Amino acid sequence: xxKITSDQIVAWIERYAAHIAEQKDYLTQLxxxxxxxxxxANMHRGFQAVLAKKADLQNSDIGALLKVVAxxxxxxxxxxxxxxxxxxxxxxxxxxxxxxxxxxxEFGSILEKGLAxxxxxxxAAIGDKTMVDALQPAIKTYKRxxxxxxxxxxxxxxxxxxxxxxxxxxxPLVARKGRASYLGERSAGHPDPGATSTxxxxxxxxxxxx
Amino acid sequence: MxxxxxxxxxxxxxxxxxxxxxxSDLIKVHTDPNYIVRADxxxxxxxxxxxxxxxxxxPMHGGFVGRGMLDAACPGAVFTSPTPDQMFxxxxxxxxxxxxxxxxxxYTGDVMNFEMAADLAKAEGIDVEAVVxxxxxxxxxxxWTAGRRGVGTTVLAEKICGAxxxxxxxxxxxxxxxxxxxxxxxxxxxxxxxxxxxxxxxxTFDLPEDEMEIGIGIHGEPGRTRMKLKSADEITELLLAxxxxxxxxKAGHEVLLFVNGMGGTPLIELFVVYRKAHEILTKAGIKVxxxxxxxxxxxxxxxxxxxxxxxxxxxxxxxxxAPVLTPGLRWGV
Numbered sequence: 001x002x003k004i005t006s007d008q009i010v011a012w013i014e015r016y017a018a019h020i021a022e023q024k025d026y027l028t029q030l031x032x033x034x035x036x037x038x039x040x041a042n043m044h045r046g047f048q049a050v051l052a053k054k055a056d057l058q059n060s061d062i063g064a065l066l067k068v069v070a071x072x073x074x075x076x077x078x079x080x081x082x083x084x085x086x087x088x089x090x091x092x093x094x095x096x097x098x099x100x101x102x103x104x105x106e107f108g109s110i111l112e113k114g115l116a117x118x119x120x121x122x123x124a125a126i127g128d129k130t131m132v133d134a135l136q137p138a139i140k141t142y143k144r145x146x147x148x149x150x151x152x153x154x155x156x157x158x159x160x161x162x163x164x165x166x167x168x169x170x171x172p173l174v175a176r177k178g179r180a181s182y183l184g185e186r187s188a189g190h191p192d193p194g195a196t197s198t199x200x201x202x203x204x205x206x207x208x209x210x
Numbered sequence: 211m212x213x214x215x216x217x218x219x220x221x222x223x224x225x226x227x228x229x230x231x232x233x234s235d236l237i238k239v240h241t242d243p244n245y246i247v248r249a250d251x252x253x254x255x256x257x258x259x260x261x262x263x264x265x266x267x268x269p270m271h272g273g274f275v276g277r278g279m280l281d282a283a284c285p286g287a288v289f290t291s292p293t294p295d296q297m298f299x300x301x302x303x304x305x306x307x308x309x310x311x312x313x314x315x316x317y318t319g320d321v322m323n324f325e326m327a328a329d330l331a332k333a334e335g336i337d338v339e340a341v342v343x344x345x346x347x348x349x350x351x352x353x354w355t356a357g358r359r360g361v362g363t364t365v366l367a368e369k370i371c372g373a374x375x376x377x378x379x380x381x382x383x384x385x386x387x388x389x390x391x392x393x394x395x396x397x398x399x400x401x402x403x404x405x406x407x408x409x410x411x412x413x414t415f416d417l418p419e420d421e422m423e424i425g426i427g428i429h430g431e432p433g434r435t436r437m438k439l440k441s442a443d444e445i446t447e448l449l450l451a452x453x454x455x456x457x458x459x460k461a462g463h464e465v466l467l468f469v470n471g472m473g474g475t476p477l478i479e480l481f482v483v484y485r486k487a488h489e490i491l492t493k494a495g496i497k498v499x500x501x502x503x504x505x506x507x508x509x510x511x512x513x514x515x516x517x518x519x520x521x522x523x524x525x526x527x528x529x530x531x532a533p534v535l536t537p538g539l540r541w542g543v
C-alpha cells in the first residue's frame with residue numbers, strides 16, 4: 001500500500017500555494033459578490049508567507065511541518081479564513097505528530113481532525129454555505145474509498161469530485177455564517193468563496209500525493 | 211483610485227507609524243506583530259482593555275488608546291480582522307495583573323481570532339474576558355445569520371469601560387458593564403457613496419448619484435434598502451425610527467446621542483443630522499443628556515453617517531464624563 005511522505009505533504013502545500021496564486025483574483029471576485037472582497041488576497045498573502053518558510057518545512061516530521069503552515073496562516077491571513085484554515089492545519093498537525101509518512105487511512109484521519117477543528121471554531125454545519133459544505137463530503141468520500149480498498153489516487157480523485165459537488169451545492173444556498181449572512185436571500189445564486197478554496201486544497205492533494 | 215498612499219500593502223504600517231510619531235506622549239506602536247499600547251503600559255493593578263479590528267475605521271481603535279480608554283489596539287489589514295498573535299502579544303504587553311478585557315466587534319473573523327488569542331493568553335495564566343458588541347439594528351438578529359454587527363456602540367463601550375478600569379473596577383465588573391452598554395446601545399448607518407479598499411482599487415459597491423443605501427455596514431456591507439436620496443431630516447428619521455423601536459427607547463429615558471460620520475461626510479452635515487435626531491427624541495420624551503458628534507468609526511472615505519443611541523444610567527453617565535486622554539477622544543484633563 002502506498003504511503004504519503006513528508007516531502008509529498010510539502011509538495012501538496014506548495015501546489016496549493018500555486019493554485020491560490022493563480023486563482024487569487026477569482027477568489028476575491030467571488031468574495032466581493034457576497035463577502036468583503038479579501039479572500040483571494042488574504043489566502044495568497046498567507047501561503048506566500050508559508051512558502052518563505054520552506055527551509056522549516058523540509059526535513060521535519062509531518063506534525064512539525066503542518067504546525068509551521070498553521071502558525072504562519074494564523075499570523076498572516078487574518079479574517080475568518082486565517083482562523084479556519086489555521087485551525088485546520090493545526091489540528092491536523094497534532095494528529096500527525098512525529099510521523100514522517102502516513103498511510104492513506106492515516107491521512108484521512110488528519111483531515112478529519114482538521115475538519116473537527118473547523119467545525120468547533122466556526123460552528124458551521126452542512127448547508128450553511130461555508131467551506132464545510134465542500135470539506136466534509138470530500139473527507140467522507142475519501143475515507144469511504146480508502147476503507148473499501150481503493151487506491152490512493154482513486155480516493156483523492158473521488159474526494160475532488162465530492163468537494164466540487166459540495167461547492168456546487170453552495171450556489172443556491174442562503175448563507176447562515178459570516179459576512180455573507182448579512183445579505184440574507186441575496187446571498188443565494190453565488191458559490192461560497194471558502195468552499196471554492198477548499199476544492200483547490202483537494203485538487204492540490206490529488207496532484208501531489210498520489 | 212485616488213488616494214494618499216504609497217503602496218496598498220504598506221498603508222497600515224505607514225499609518226500607524228505616523229500615529230506613533232504624532233502622539234508619542236500618549237502611545238507606543240509595536241510592529242511585527244502590529245499593536246498600539248498606551249505609553250505607560252502595563253499599568254499595574256488595573257484591568258487592561260484590548261480591542262482591535264480591521265484597519266480603515268480610524269480613529270477606531272488605535273486612536274482610542276490612552277488614559278481612560280483602551281490599553282491596546284490591534285490593527286488588521288484594511289477591513290480584515292487582526293490575527294491572534296497580535297492580540298496575544300498586545301494582551302501580554304498591557305496585562306497589569308488584574309486581567310484583560312477583549313472588546314470585540316461582532317464579525318466572524320474578529321470573533322474567531324480573538325477567541326484563539328484568549329485561548330493563548332489563558333494558557334499563559336492571564337485572566338481574559340471577552341465581550342462582543344453587536345448593536346447594528348440594520349441586521350436581523352437570528353440564528354440564521356452571523357448576528358448583528360458591532361458598530362457605533364463600540365466607541366461608547368470603550369470609553370465607558372476604560373473609565374471603569376481607571377476607577378479600579380474588577381475584570382468581572384467591567385465585563386458586566388460592557389455587556390450592559392452593549393445591551394443599552396443601538397445603531398444604524400447609511401451611505402451616500404461607496405468606499406474603495408486600497409488593495410482592491412475600485413469601489414466596493416456601485417451607488418448611483420441619486421441613490422443611497424440605508425443600513426450600511428462599516429465595510430460597505432449592504433443594508434436594508436436602497437432608495438432615492440432624501441433630505442437630511444428624512445434620512446435621520448429613517449435611521450432613528452428602527453433604533454428607537456428596537457430597544458425600545460421610551461419617554462423618560464436619558465440617552466447619549468452619537469452622530470457619527472463614515473469618513474467622507476463633513477461635520478457641518480453631521481450637525482444637521484444631530485439637530486433633527488435631537489428633535490425627534492425630545493418630541494418622544496426621550497431626554498438627550500450626553501452627545502458625541504464626529505467621525506469616530508469610519509469606513510475609509512465613504513460618505514454617510516450613522517446614529518447610535520445609548521440608554522444611560524447614573525453610573526454610565528459618570529463614567530462617560532470621566533477624563534480621557536487619547537489621540538481621538540480627550541476631555542477632562
